[in-house]
Amino acid sequence: MPELHVLLDRRAGTSLEAYGGYRALAKARRLEPSQVIDELLEANLRGRGGAFFPMGRKASFLAQGTRYLVVNADESEPGTFKDREIMFSEPHRLIEGCLITAHAIGAKHVFVYIRGEYLREFEILRAALEETRAANLLEGVTIVLHRGAGAYICGEESALLESLEGKRGQPRSRPPFPAVAGLYQAPTLINNVETVSTVPVILSMGAAEYAKLGAPPDSTGTRVFSLSGNVAKGGNYELPMGTTLRELIYDLGGGIPDGRELKAVIPGGSSVPVLRADQIDMPLDAQSAAEVGTMLGSGAVIVIDDRACMVQLGLRVAQFYMHESCGKCTPCREGTRWMVQILHKIEDGRAEPRELDLLLDVCDRILGKCLCPLGDAAAMPIASYVDKFRDEFLAHVEHGGCPFEGSSSLERVLAPVDQHAHHPTVEQPS
Numbered sequence: 246m247p248e249l250h251v252l253l254d255r256r257a258g259t260s261l262e263a264y265g266g267y268r269a270l271a272k273a274r275r276l277e278p279s280q281v282i283d284e285l286l287e288a289n290l291r292g293r294g295g296a297f298f299p300m301g302r303k304a305s306f307l308a309q310g311t312r313y314l315v316v317n318a319d320e321s322e323p324g325t326f327k328d329r330e331i332m333f334s335e336p337h338r339l340i341e342g343c344l345i346t347a348h349a350i351g352a353k354h355v356f357v358y359i360r361g362e363y364l365r366e367f368e369i370l371r372a373a374l375e376e377t378r379a380a381n382l383l384e385g386v387t388i389v390l391h392r393g394a395g396a397y398i399c400g401e402e403s404a405l406l407e408s409l410e411g412k413r414g415q416p417r418s419r420p421p422f423p424a425v426a427g428l429y430q431a432p433t434l435i436n437n438v439e440t441v442s443t444v445p446v447i448l449s450m451g452a453a454e455y456a457k458l459g460a461p462p463d464s465t466g467t468r469v470f471s472l473s474g475n476v477a478k479g480g481n482y483e484l485p486m487g488t489t490l491r492e493l494i495y496d497l498g499g500g501i502p503d504g505r506e507l508k509a510v511i512p513g514g515s516s517v518p519v520l521r522a523d524q525i526d527m528p529l530d531a532q533s534a535a536e537v538g539t540m541l542g543s544g545a546v547i548v549i550d551d552r553a554c555m556v557q558l559g560l561r562v563a564q565f566y567m568h569e570s571c572g573k574c575t576p577c578r579e580g581t582r583w584m585v586q587i588l589h590k591i592e593d594g595r596a597e598p599r600e601l602d603l604l605l606d607v608c609d610r611i612l613g614k615c616l617c618p619l620g621d622a623a624a625m626p627i628a629s630y631v632d633k634f635r636d637e638f639l640a641h642v643e644h645g646g647c648p649f650e651g652s653s654s655l656e657r658v659l660a661p662v663d664q665h666a667h668h669p670t671v672e673q674p675s
Contacts, residue, residue: 248497251446251458251467252439253335253483259369261376264337269445270382273345281349285444287452289465294437295322295514295542295618297531300444304350306424308432312352315428316343317405317437318359321397323515323565324545327469328438330481332359332366335442336373340388342441345448347386350434355388358405361395397569401617402435404571415571416617439469439544459486464530468541474511474548475654477502487533490525494548505550509633513542515562516622518629519549538629554653555634556641559627560588564660566623577620580611584627591638594646601638605631 258264273281285301292298294317316339320328332339343355359367371390377383391409393399399408403417406428427433443466447455459465464486470493473479477499484493490510494500501507507522512529518539520527527533534541549558567581587604590596608624615621631638640648647653 249458249467249483249485251450251483252338252443253331253469253481259334259336259373261337261373261380264335267337267341267344267377267382267445269448270341270344270348273348273448274384278349278351281345281448284447284452285349288447288455289462290440290443290447290455291464291531292436293439293443293468293544295516295540297541300436300440303424303436304346304434306422307350307434308425311431312350313428313431313433314343314347314350314352314355315402315405315409315433315435316355316357316441317400317402317435318357318363319393319400319405320360320363320438320543321400322543322545323562324473324511324547325471325514325543326473327471327481327544329363329366331438331442331469332363332370336370337377338445339370339438339442340373340377342444343388344382344384344386345444346434346436346441352434353386355386356409356428357388357390358399358409359390359392361393367392396571397565398571398617398619401619404617405435406433413571415573416619418616460528460530460532463532468529468544470529471543471545472498472548473545475501475505475550475553476548484529486530487528489528490520490546493529493546494525498548501548501550505552507548508551508553509549509555511545511547511549511626513540514545515547515565516618516626517542518625519633521633550654552649552652552654554592554647554649554655555630555637556588556592556647557649557653557655559630560585560592561655561658561660562626563588563623564662566619568660568662570619570623574614574616574620576611576614577616577623580607580620581623583607584611584623588627591641592647594641594644596642598639598642601631601635601642 282301282304290300347355396414398404399414401416404414408414423433423435456465467483467485469481469483471481482497510520524537527537563584567585570577570581572578584607608628611620611624
């Protein structure tokens with residue numbers, strides 16, 4: 246399966262001249278806004294950030310009044326780095342997508358909320374925006390680049406809006422939804438970088454042609470998959486939807502290095518349920534993923550070989566979400582900490598067999614009971630690790646500790662919470 250270059254063309258430079266101008270924008274501005282939305286609906290472009298909701302339908306839900314477009318560039322899902330490369334390699338495609346989408350929804354203000362750690366990408370995007378402004382392509386649209394401060398929770402759309410308004414980044418209660426009362430309580434369309442960057446491609450190709458790519462009717466077009474972990478050639482690969490995991494990992498990624506055996510694959514970032522090695526013939530489309538009990542999520546494919554302890558992996562994942570929980574709702578605040586405590590006991594050999602079921606019960610008490618998806622993002626993967634690798638969890642209990650005995654590839658890989666020194670009090674020198 247060859248890689249496509251529909252969205253991500255690394256051969257071009259980042260300048261406006263290398264990009265070739267905003268031809269798709271010129272075409273879009275000759276159309277009525279409703280016609281542009283019709284193109285998105287016909288192409289069936291779905292959100293590439295994780296929710297997979299049709300962009301055209303979301304745009305059609307917007308209430309009347311002053312409207313805003315917000316681009317979620319706060320890419321913080323572990324294993325995901327595709328939006329970073331799009332901003333690094335194709336900044337003008339993102340800006341053109343912003344302008345086309347702004348025209349489609351009648352917005353005059355666009356906000357790009359970019360992850361604070363992406364300083365280089367921010368500077369590239371800022372330079373590209375200056376070129377666009379100098380070429381008089383904005384036509385009254387204001388694009389604001391807003392740097393976040395490193396909070397994972399601000400990737401959730403309502404927490405992002407709170408942060409953008411200068412408030413603490415915490416999710417809002419819904420309804421009302423952003424399409425009715427979003428940024429500054431005005432109708433707001435929120436999509437991620439890859440989704441918005443795909444809009445010029447659709448206008449250039451035509452919706453009908455774009456819809457033929459991938460696995461129509463539900464999973465049309467291409468996606469950029471971030472391949473990482475225990476694989477020979479990690480990186481971003483743009484592929485038609487419907488390509489199998491096996492093709493991505495072995496044909497493009499070069500397989501598992503050092504003669505190791507594949508153990509598991511996380512197909513959509515750390516927040517989605519894991520797959521066993523015998524499930525990698527799954528096509529990378531939404532329906533196929535749902536049929537095996539997982540999701541494509543953010544498109545981050547993490548490969549795990551036979552050296553990895555699944556209890557350690559679960560502990561690292563749970564620690565991440567515990568650390569990033571904003572604490573606003575009880576199931577997430579208390580549940581993630583409880584999960585970490587149980588996983589620590591299992592890893593240390595202090596747990597009893599019944600505590601595996603207790604762990605699953607805690608996951609169940611989190612799922613679907615939080616204000617935002619962060620709680621689900623913590624509970625779903627942990628529950629899947631126990632379900633698909635229960636024998637390994639039981640071995641920790643029966644062995645009185647980790648059966649890998651220090652040889653796990655995750656042994657010295659620490660979660661962020663274990664990398665920080667917390668000093669609640671300050672000691673003054675005598």
